[in-house]
Amino acid sequence: MAAEWYLVLSALLFAVGAVGVLIRRSLIVILLCLELMLNAGNLALVAFSRMLGDQDGQVFALIVMVVAACEVVIGLGLIVALYRRRLPLDVDDLRELRG
Amino acid sequence: MVEVCFFLGAIGALGGAIAVVGFRNPFYSVLALIVHLFSLAGLFLLLHSEFVAAAQIVVYAGAVMVLYVFVTAYVGGAEESAWEPIPGQRLLAPLMGAALFVELSIAVLGSSLKALNGEGPEIPLGFGSPAAIGRLLMERFMVAFEAASMLLLLAAVGAVVLASRRDRDHPPAAEAERGERQDGILREPSEPSTRAAV
Numbered sequence: 001m002a003a004e005w006y007l008v009l010s011a012l013l014f015a016v017g018a019v020g021v022l023i024r025r026s027l028i029v030i031l032l033c034l035e036l037m038l039n040a041g042n043l044a045l046v047a048f049s050r051m052l053g054d055q056d057g058q059v060f061a062l063i064v065m066v067v068a069a070c071e072v073v074i075g076l077g078l079i080v081a082l083y084r085r086r087l088p089l090d091v092d093d094l095r096e097l098r099g
Numbered sequence: 100m101v102e103v104c105f106f107l108g109a110i111g112a113l114g115g116a117i118a119v120v121g122f123r124n125p126f127y128s129v130l131a132l133i134v135h136l137f138s139l140a141g142l143f144l145l146l147h148s149e150f151v152a153a154a155q156i157v158v159y160a161g162a163v164m165v166l167y168v169f170v171t172a173y174v175g176g177a178e179e180s181a182w183e184p185i186p187g188q189r190l191l192a193p194l195m196g197a198a199l200f201v202e203l204s205i206a207v208l209g210s211s212l213k214a215l216n217g218e219g220p221e222i223p224l225g226f227g228s229p230a231a232i233g234r235l236l237m238e239r240f241m242v243a244f245e246a247a248s249m250l251l252l253l254a255a256v257g258a259v260v261l262a263s264r265r266d267r268d269h270p271p272a273a274e275a276e277r278g279e280r281q282d283g284i285l286r287e288p289s290e291p292s293t294r295a296a297v
Contacts, residue, residue, distance in 0.1 A: 002218065004208060006146070009109050011203035013116050019196035020120035023189055028125045028171055032132050035163075036116050039139055042151075049227075050146040053220040058148045058227055059240050065158060066247040070254035072163050076170045077261035083174045084264065 006047035013040035027082075027089045031075045038068045104145055111138030129167045136160045148227035 013036060020033030042061045049057025082089060115135025122128045136159045143152035185191075225231055236244045 005105065005109075006142070007207045008204055009112070009142075011200050011207065013112060014203065015196040015200035016113070016116040016120060018199055019192050022192035022195065024120065026125050028167070028174070029119070029128050032119050032125075032128050032167070035132060036119060036135070039136070043139060043142060046143055046146050046148050046151055049148065050222070051219040053222050053226075055227060055231055055235055056239075058151050058232055059235050059243070061148075061151050062154060062232070062236075063240075063243055063247055065154060066251060069158065069163055070250050072166065073254045073258045074261070076166055077258035079170055079174060080262040084262075089174060 003047050003051040007044055010040045010044040010047065013037075013043065025090050025092055027075075027079050027091060030091065031072065031079075034071065034075075035068060038064060038071075101145065104141065108138045108141040108145065111135070112142065126168075126171050129164065129171055132167070133160055133164050136164070146227075147222060150227055150229045150232040153229075 017033045017036030017040060020036065021030055024030055024033065042064050045057045045061045045064070049055060049061075079089060082094075088094065112135050115131050115133075115138060118131035119128045119135065122131060136155060140152040140155040140160070143155060
């Protein structure tokens with residue numbers, strides 16, 4: 001398989017994740033869509049790594065996974081803290097910083 | 100054979116991604132993301148990156164998804180309201196997504212990258228194996244590896260601080276909550292002072 005296929009699939013997955021961030025309101029689903037976008041980036045990195053015959057891209061993908069895990073942990077901690085304070089888990093209701 | 104595997108993985112990944120966005124119940128979205136991650140791990144295997152595929156399944160589909168399932172079950176899957184703060188948001192967002200996809204595809208395919216055409220070079224035995232990736236992490240990317248470990252430690256400590264129950268900040272609410280649990284009977288007035296002393 002040529003690299004174009006993987007890159008187009010990666011772009012498609014990224015676009016689907018971006019649409020999810022735009023239209024969903026639930027905080028948990030927005031975090032899931034961020035995961036989709038990060039994984040699309042990972043797919044492009046690994047595809048380039050294969051096509052160049054260089055393993056550095058796979059190390060980049062691993063570091064992206066670490067950053068994604070940290071983002072998930074902090075995001076879910078925030079969600080639990082919001083839930084304990086009985087705040088709504090809906091991004092349209094959490095608009096105090098909008099000014 | 101490779102083509103069949105690629106299209107199976109691509110259909111799984113794309114279907115999982117669309118299901119994540121489409122399901123109204125967050126719990127089903129989490130389960131759809133697990134399907135997406137497994138398909139993506141299959142695609143990584145097709146690209147000869149065994150270690151990344153294994154890490155994807157162990158770290159993502161294992162640990163991170165358990166965290167998601169736990170928090171979703173704890174918070175409860177609330178249905179989203181149909182109220183739209185921006186008129187036509189549900190129509191405009193897919194249009195913007197389609198525009199993003201077209202733009203990314205043009206940018207990637209229109210570039211004259213050398214790696215784009217063909218099957219890629221012949222790769223040596225052990226390309227992407229745990230030994231090769233571990234050697235790279237320990238030699239060439241040592242600083243990034245250490246920074247990642249520090250970042251993970253900070254995230255773990257931060258999550259504990261964020262999600263810990265702070266009774267000191269809101270003693271009345273916490274006491275009222277405990278009182279409700281005991282069949283609506285509030286405790287004796289002397290009880291909070293003994294707790295504070297302890």
